[in-house]
Amino acid sequence: MAVLTTAVLLIGCGGPPAATPLLIDARTAYQEAASNPAVHARAPVALQEAEEELRRAEAALGKDTDVVDHHAYLAKQRVLIAEETSRMREAEEYVAAAEGERQEVQMRARDQEAAASERRAAESRRDAEAERLQADAARREAAQSETRADELAQRILELEAEATERGLVLTLSDVLFDVGRADLRMGALRTVDRLSEFLNEYTERTVVIEGHTDVTGSRPMNMTLSQRRAEAVRMALIERGVPASRVQAVGYGPDHPVGSNETTTGRQQNRRVEVIISDLSGTVPHR
Amino acid sequence: MRKWENIMKRTRHRPTVLALMAGFVLLGGCATTQLPPQELTASRQAIRQAEQVDARELASAELRTAESKLQMAEAEVERGNYERAARLARQATVDAELAEVRARSARGQAVARELRDSIQTLREEIQRRAP
Numbered sequence: 001m002a003v004l005t006t007a008v009l010l011i012g013c014g015g016p017p018a019a020t021p022l023l024i025d026a027r028t029a030y031q032e033a034a035s036n037p038a039v040h041a042r043a044p045v046a047l048q049e050a051e052e053e054l055r056r057a058e059a060a061l062g063k064d065t066d067v068v069d070h071h072a073y074l075a076k077q078r079v080l081i082a083e084e085t086s087r088m089r090e091a092e093e094y095v096a097a098a099e100g101e102r103q104e105v106q107m108r109a110r111d112q113e114a115a116a117s118e119r120r121a122a123e124s125r126r127d128a129e130a131e132r133l134q135a136d137a138a139r140r141e142a143a144q145s146e147t148r149a150d151e152l153a154q155r156i157l158e159l160e161a162e163a164t165e166r167g168l169v170l171t172l173s174d175v176l177f178d179v180g181r182a183d184l185r186m187g188a189l190r191t192v193d194r195l196s197e198f199l200n201e202y203t204e205r206t207v208v209i210e211g212h213t214d215v216t217g218s219r220p221m222n223m224t225l226s227q228r229r230a231e232a233v234r235m236a237l238i239e240r241g242v243p244a245s246r247v248q249a250v251g252y253g254p255d256h257p258v259g260s261n262e263t264t265t266g267r268q269q270n271r272r273v274e275v276i277i278s279d280l281s282g283t284v285p286h287r
Numbered sequence: 288m289r290k291w292e293n294i295m296k297r298t299r300h301r302p303t304v305l306a307l308m309a310g311f312v313l314l315g316g317c318a319t320t321q322l323p324p325q326e327l328t329a330s331r332q333a334i335r336q337a338e339q340v341d342a343r344e345l346a347s348a349e350l351r352t353a354e355s356k357l358q359m360a361e362a363e364v365e366r367g368n369y370e371r372a373a374r375l376a377r378q379a380t381v382d383a384e385l386a387e388v389r390a391r392s393a394r395g396q397a398v399a400r401e402l403r404d405s406i407q408t409l410r411e412e413i414q415r416r417a418p
Contacts, residue, residue, distance in 0.1 A: 066371075066374070067374075070374045070377075070378070073378060074377065074378065074381050077378075077381045077382060077384075077385050078381065080385055081381075081384055081385050081388050084385070084388045084389050084392045085388055085392070087392050087396065088388060088391055088392035088395045088396075091392065091395035091396045091398065091399040092395055092399075094399045094402075094403075095395070095398055095399050095402055098399070098402050098403065098406060099402065101406060102402060102405060102406050102409070105406055105409045105410055105413070106409055108409075108413055109409050109412055109413050112413055112416055112417075113416075116416065
């Protein structure tokens with residue numbers, strides 16, 4: 001009886017296998033995973049463990065359904081473990097590779113930013129430089145103006161002209177003319193030279209030359225003399241290159257004395273030619 | 288093991304019983320079986336390991352499967368079904384291993400995603416700022 005039981009049990013182990021649903025599922029799952037090159041490459045050990053469970057399940061076929069299902073279940077779970085391990089390692093591989101890439105891209109971004117800020121810095125340097133040049137130019141101009149002003153002041157001083165409301169007044173005294181005559185003496189010529197130089201340099205200025213006399217002699221004679229003396233100075237200036245349009249000559253005779261006609265000194269003072277130099281506007285206000 | 292002892296003492300079918308036991312040994316030989324307490328300890332350890340990698344958050348379904356299997360294994364020990372208890376405990380261990388790898392994988396993929404996104408963002412920024 002005992003031998004028979006054992007024999008039945010032994011024969012049962014060697015019979016044709018009838019697969020359970022769990023085993024069929026496990027087989028399918030394993031086939032899929034095993035034929036996946038990614039899983040094969042990344043989780044070979046886990047796959048192997050799945051295969052071992054599958055073999056144990058197959059070995060128990062026909063002997064004990066519970067054991068078959070037990071190992072089939074384990075096989076299926078190990079297949080899932082293999083697949084998940086593969087995904088996990090794929091992510092790890094990506095991170096390892098991409099970290100280098102990320103650093104590279106980050107460096108490029110930083111280089112770009114550095115270049116941009118360098119450009120900005122260069123631009124503001126250029127702007128600052130331009131401003132500096134402008135300021136220098138302005139300063140030079142100002143200095144030049146000052147120099148010109150100084151020069152002008154100096155020249156005016158040299159002219160020995162007097163500043164009045166009507167402009168700069170240069171007085172040519174009586175001794176520069178012969179008595180009763182209108183032609184200029186040598187002494188006057190130096191003054192006229194200086195005056196023409198001045199006018200040729202400061203071209204925006206004009207002159208009015210006014211002849212004056214004392215009360216000695218007739219009025220018409222004095223008018224004529226004063227006019228002719230003024231014109232003599234005018235001609236002298238024109239001969240020295242001063243444009244005629246800038247020079248006016250007028251005779252006032254005895255009408256505008258500067259000293260007393262009762263005294264010798266006063267009369268001599270009245271006998272004069274006044275050269276009035278305009279301001280920058282180029283006009284001389286009338287008497 | 289008390290049940291077997293009683294049967295052995297009382298029975299006149301000792302040879303049958305011996306044959307049956309031999310058969311069980313043959314069947315049992317298809318898989319190595321530890322004593323249930325050791326299997327249970329292994330399961331508990333595997334579940335703890337899974338929890339340590341945040342399987343509670345990242346693979347909660349798989350972890351719950353492992354835990355309920357462990358509970359069933361403990362119940363079978365109570366009933367004296369040591370064979371079945373051992374199997375359930377082993378299944379619980381593998382279930383816990385699956386929960387663990389699912390959790391690790393989820394974390395790894397999140398890291399990969401974040402890295403991919405940050406590279407993308409950087410590239411886009413470079414494009415935008417190109418003179």
